[in-house]
Amino acid sequence: MMGSENRGSDEAHLHAPxxxxxxxxxxxxxxxxxxxxxxxxxxxxxxxxxxxxxxxPSSSQIVSSAASATTTAxxxxxxxxxxxxxxxxxLRNPSSAPDNSTYLDTPPYTDxxxxxxxxxxxxxxxxxxxxxxxxxxxxxxSLSRSPSSSSEYLKxxxxxxxxxxxxxxxxxxxxxxxxxxxxxxxxxxxxxxxxEFGVRRRFRDVxxxxxxxxxxxxxxxxxxxxxKSVVESQVMQKQEFVEQRRVALEKYxxxxxxxxxxxxxxxxxxxxQVQGKLPLALTTDMASRxxxxxxxLPKQLFGESGAVLAPHExxxxxxxxRDLLRLFKELKQSVANDWGASRxxxxxEDKEFLEKKVKMNELEQxxxxxxxxxxxxxxxxxxxxxxLGELGLAxxxxxxxxxxxxxxxxxxxxxxxxxxxxTAAVKASRFYRELNAQTVKHLxxxxxxxxxxxxxxxxxxxxxxxLLTVQTLLSELGSLQSRAEKLEVQSxxxxxxxxxxxxxxxxxxxTIRVTQDxxxxxxxxxxxxKENNRSELERLDNERHAxxxxxxxxxxxxxxxxxxxxxxxxxxxxxxTSPYAKESP
Amino acid sequence: MITAQRSIxxxxxxxxSPSSQPYLSVxxxxxxxLGNGVQAYISYRVITKTNFLEYxxxxxIVIRRYSDFVWLRDRLFExxxxxxxxxxxxxxxxxxxxxxxxxxxMRRQALDVFVNRIASHHELQQSEDxxxxxxxxxxxxxxxxxxxxxxxxxKPADLMQIFKDVQSKVSDVVLGKEKPVDESNPxxxxxxxxxxxxxxxxxxxxxxxxxxxxxxxxxxxxxxxFGKAAKLLGASEGNALGKAFTxxxxxxxxxxxxxQKEAQQLLMNFEEPLKDYVRAVxxxxxxxxxxxxxxxxxxxxxxxxxxxxxxLDKLMLTRSDRVGEAEHEYNELKAEGEEATRRFETIVRRMxxxxxxxxxxxxxxxxxxxxxxxxxxxxxxxSIADAWRSLLPKLESCSPA
Numbered sequence: 011m012m013g014s015e016n017r018g019s020d021e022a023h024l025h026a027p028x029x030x031x032x033x034x035x036x037x038x039x040x041x042x043x044x045x046x047x048x049x050x051x052x053x054x055x056x057x058x059x060x061x062x063x064x065x066x067p068s069s070s071q072i073v074s075s076a077a078s079a080t081t082t083a084x085x086x087x088x089x090x091x092x093x094x095x096x097x098x099x100x101l102r103n104p105s106s107a108p109d110n111s112t113y114l115d116t117p118p119y120t121d122x123x124x125x126x127x128x129x130x131x132x133x134x135x136x137x138x139x140x141x142x143x144x145x146x147x148x149x150x151x152s153l154s155r156s157p158s159s160s161s162e163y164l165k166x167x168x169x170x171x172x173x174x175x176x177x178x179x180x181x182x183x184x185x186x187x188x189x190x191x192x193x194x195x196x197x198x199x200x201x202x203x204x205x206e207f208g209v210r211r212r213f214r215d216v217x218x219x220x221x222x223x224x225x226x227x228x229x230x231x232x233x234x235x236x237x238k239s240v241v242e243s244q245v246m247q248k249q250e251f252v253e254q255r256r257v258a259l260e261k262y263x264x265x266x267x268x269x270x271x272x273x274x275x276x277x278x279x280x281x282x283q284v285q286g287k288l289p290l291a292l293t294t295d296m297a298s299r300x301x302x303x304x305x306x307l308p309k310q311l312f313g314e315s316g317a318v319l320a321p322h323e324x325x326x327x328x329x330x331x332r333d334l335l336r337l338f339k340e341l342k343q344s345v346a347n348d349w350g351a352s353r354x355x356x357x358x359e360d361k362e363f364l365e366k367k368v369k370m371n372e373l374e375q376x377x378x379x380x381x382x383x384x385x386x387x388x389x390x391x392x393x394x395x396x397x398l399g400e401l402g403l404a405x406x407x408x409x410x411x412x413x414x415x416x417x418x419x420x421x422x423x424x425x426x427x428x429x430x431x432x433t434a435a436v437k438a439s440r441f442y443r444e445l446n447a448q449t450v451k452h453l454x455x456x457x458x459x460x461x462x463x464x465x466x467x468x469x470x471x472x473x474x475x476x477l478l479t480v481q482t483l484l485s486e487l488g489s490l491q492s493r494a495e496k497l498e499v500q501s502x503x504x505x506x507x508x509x510x511x512x513x514x515x516x517x518x519x520x521t522i523r524v525t526q527d528x529x530x531x532x533x534x535x536x537x538x539x540k541e542n543n544r545s546e547l548e549r550l551d552n553e554r555h556a557x558x559x560x561x562x563x564x565x566x567x568x569x570x571x572x573x574x575x576x577x578x579x580x581x582x583x584x585x586x587t588s589p590y591a592k593e594s595p
Numbered sequence: 596m597i598t599a600q601r602s603i604x605x606x607x608x609x610x611x612s613p614s615s616q617p618y619l620s621v622x623x624x625x626x627x628x629l630g631n632g633v634q635a636y637i638s639y640r641v642i643t644k645t646n647f648l649e650y651x652x653x654x655x656i657v658i659r660r661y662s663d664f665v666w667l668r669d670r671l672f673e674x675x676x677x678x679x680x681x682x683x684x685x686x687x688x689x690x691x692x693x694x695x696x697x698x699x700x701m702r703r704q705a706l707d708v709f710v711n712r713i714a715s716h717h718e719l720q721q722s723e724d725x726x727x728x729x730x731x732x733x734x735x736x737x738x739x740x741x742x743x744x745x746x747x748x749x750k751p752a753d754l755m756q757i758f759k760d761v762q763s764k765v766s767d768v769v770l771g772k773e774k775p776v777d778e779s780n781p782x783x784x785x786x787x788x789x790x791x792x793x794x795x796x797x798x799x800x801x802x803x804x805x806x807x808x809x810x811x812x813x814x815x816x817x818x819x820x821f822g823k824a825a826k827l828l829g830a831s832e833g834n835a836l837g838k839a840f841t842x843x844x845x846x847x848x849x850x851x852x853x854x855q856k857e858a859q860q861l862l863m864n865f866e867e868p869l870k871d872y873v874r875a876v877x878x879x880x881x882x883x884x885x886x887x888x889x890x891x892x893x894x895x896x897x898x899x900x901x902x903x904x905x906x907l908d909k910l911m912l913t914r915s916d917r918v919g920e921a922e923h924e925y926n927e928l929k930a931e932g933e934e935a936t937r938r939f940e941t942i943v944r945r946m947x948x949x950x951x952x953x954x955x956x957x958x959x960x961x962x963x964x965x966x967x968x969x970x971x972x973x974x975x976x977x978s979i980a981d982a983w984r985s986l987l988p989k990l991e992s993c994s995p996a
Contacts, residue, residue: 401803577976583969590962
């Protein structure tokens, strides 16, 4: 596979108007002999973006399908005469053509009225298609995420993975090594206070960024970060794994950069700009959290200060470890909700939302299905191109053979006929591969949106956990208030008042006040999340409509364009061989 | 650029009625499946139209099955050494059980081509066995089929094995593993080498052609699945976009059917001719083996004759009473030797003629195959373009929500 280092530095030249996949895919096309690995990387990046809900089994499925695409790729690629030993078919490097080159005409690229590159430069990130005849239009597809109204951009690249070592002395050499990536940003957004900058980050930093965003932006459709994938890192070659991860990180950051709200987040700014150690609060590991929570629990159980949910805490969902008591309470509440023991004081009433939720589920199912079928379509096109190429090559060999051994003129005639068929087959093969490279990009929209469904589900669960918090607080408030009432009644019976009881009542009222504050905060938070959900759903609908439409247009234009080219190639051969048609009975 | 010509066939026999050209045309038609299970077979109607005098009339219809064709080929191979007997399609034991309509049709076509090649070959068309094949009633044919002696008693599958043995024997001879029976004919050596190499190249091309057929089927299948998924997505999306997806799905399914059809065309018009080419080359290899046999016989006999001559001289010198006997034997052997030489020379002569015709014929056959192939691919690509293109107006009219 192309060295990631190379790709990193070369990518710099391909920056400005190109979309992410183009760098991946078209760069591979520059060197004809990597167009196979370009399919592989396309396939593996396809697998990166699919994060179905039932993560483990299906993601391992996808890994294995990418892996099997890889393994099936290696053997034909090795034996694939179109790449290795006969570079005469690598028409971008005519200098490397050996003796067989005489059997081919001038590179078919010269025949091509357009090239994917031209279409790419023509189409801006805004996803506007270059209009015109279908034969000229293979609009390089891009997501419509960037607002078409403004001209602002935030362009991120991830490159140059390097091994670094944690800690100066380690007894075991090689311990505590990790990989950092160079993250370069180019932007004209004023908030960033700079137009070009770069930082080094490790994967752990990305996890931190993702967690902080999840906390701060509840209710938003936050793109899911790349997997930690421990298994993969063991199984794959180190270099491949690093490259796969680099690609995934780049995609992730670019998705963040195209989210209208998240791109302006402080967390992202800090991540992209601040040199040195990432100054975001580290995601603490589970153990220390548990410890933390265990320390707090006795206090909470005995009703000492801190037993109550501080208002600011309700803004976050109950986390394991820290908020054991709160967790218990909310669990009790959710069980009560489910079993209908008590009708929750506030329920999910928004009918529209519930309908939307159902629709989202359905959409997810259909996307998953469509995405699968898209993958197999891509494979079928790939195979077709390959076999056509192999057929062409076999006929080239035959042609050469007949010419060398010819004793009769009929043999030379046959050889000439064969040559034109072979040339056509090779051309058609190349067209199929180009077609496929574009198809991958277009149909990738399915994968993208499938990944987005995860974000949608996350946002919906933000909402339900916020609702649960509200419900819990409300019922707690209720029980606190009834306790207060009881206490008041009892203390009123005693003349002069019961000093301890009065004190207890005062404490209780204080607790009630704090709980009420918390409840109000929780309700506000819930409403805020609801609004985020709503606006995001609207954005999703609009963007999805635009993106899918673009995808369809791009896909169809592409198919038409290449089918026409292929038809042309074969029509010529049919024309050349038409004398035979008259002779046949 | 195209200079290939069809060789004109015509008998070189007794005068015809001046008003009509001599013709012998055969068609193999109407495949009918008969029998059950393992015994199942296909019978064909073989219709002969001719004005050859030796034939029983202007038209004759008989019923034949595959093994009858095999009988004919074997007889011709035995009697017309040196001529490249047209090849038969393989008797595939597996396909038999499936007997799909496409398979049957391809088989029928191949058999039709087989008989017509024989009928248009200037020597083979004179064959009595051909006349028998084209005219004898079914019982006679069956008797003949069963009562062949020697190797022809065996089932066709075994014949295939024998052919393969012949193949390996020939290659052994060529590679010099057996006692070399070298004709010391450099041109002939070149020809043999050419034939062997050619088979390899052709087999490879045929392999890829077959794969190409498969790819068409696979692409068709994936388009069908994709279309279905798109339709489902369209149904769930609703609105104009949903309709667009539905249309896409419908087109996709249409193209899927188109691709399956093209796959079948490809199989019949491109892969089959390549297979036929391979078979023809294998038939030539069998002829090469025959020539080697004939040559060896001739050499062996020549050796034996020499020895006998020496012996005879010795006997004559000693005035032995066995001279007469020896002389008789010697003369017999000499006659045999002349016979063997004549046979060998016939083979050589025939082969020289045949190779010219073979090359020309193959150029034509492949030219036709290439033409059909290119036409089919162009047609397919155009229908793909048309189908997708028809979607564009609808897509353009879909305004973003």
